[in-house]
Amino acid sequence: MDFNQLVNSYGLYLASVIVGFSSALIPLINIEAYLLLLGVLLKDSRLYFLLFLLTLTHLSGKMALYFIGRGSLKLNLFNLKKRIESAKAKYKMVRIGSLWTLLASALVGVPPFYVVSIIAGTMKIKVWQFFSIGFMGRLIRFSILLFLPQIVAGILK
Numbered sequence: 001m002d003f004n005q006l007v008n009s010y011g012l013y014l015a016s017v018i019v020g021f022s023s024a025l026i027p028l029i030n031i032e033a034y035l036l037l038l039g040v041l042l043k044d045s046r047l048y049f050l051l052f053l054l055t056l057t058h059l060s061g062k063m064a065l066y067f068i069g070r071g072s073l074k075l076n077l078f079n080l081k082k083r084i085e086s087a088k089a090k091y092k093m094v095r096i097g098s099l100w101t102l103l104a105s106a107l108v109g110v111p112p113f114y115v116v117s118i119i120a121g122t123m124k125i126k127v128w129q130f131f132s133i134g135f136m137g138r139l140i141r142f143s144i145l146l147f148l149p150q151i152v153a154g155i156l157k
Helices: 003-010 012-025 031-041 046-070 080-090 095-108 113-122 127-156
Strands: none
Touching: 003 012, 012 031, 012 046, 031 046, 031 127, 046 113, 046 127, 095 113, 095 127, 113 127
16 A cells, blocks of 8 residues: 555544554554655644654554563564564663663664564563653654655755
8 A cells, every 4th residue: 555545545644643553563664764755745734743643653562562572462473482582682781771772772773673672671671761762762763754855855945
């Protein structure tokens, strides 16, 4: 389904909720491309609400991954427990560096925020810390992507 079909079928806001939440859980759905497209197509105040909406729905999906890592949600998809342990060993985060790693991951995507969300739950990072740091990092990242087309257009004029 392309952008026009999605928006025509569900409306701009519900389409954004769907993309925001599903992109958090399915890495093949690229929220960055969606944000850039919105930044190119829209030039009005709706961008601010969409920024908040997409950040909130994306973090809601990441919270599901966090609770899977914490053990509160039980899923056995593709040996998820084994994959979590493997990722945990790969990205050993010490207690002091874990919040900085979380911020870096939410902001720039390295290490992948998908994996870090699960590991944060496994490491029992406080829910409010995960949500607030993740929200702040994603809000900054999404702001840059959403407004980048307008900034570039302004520079090129």
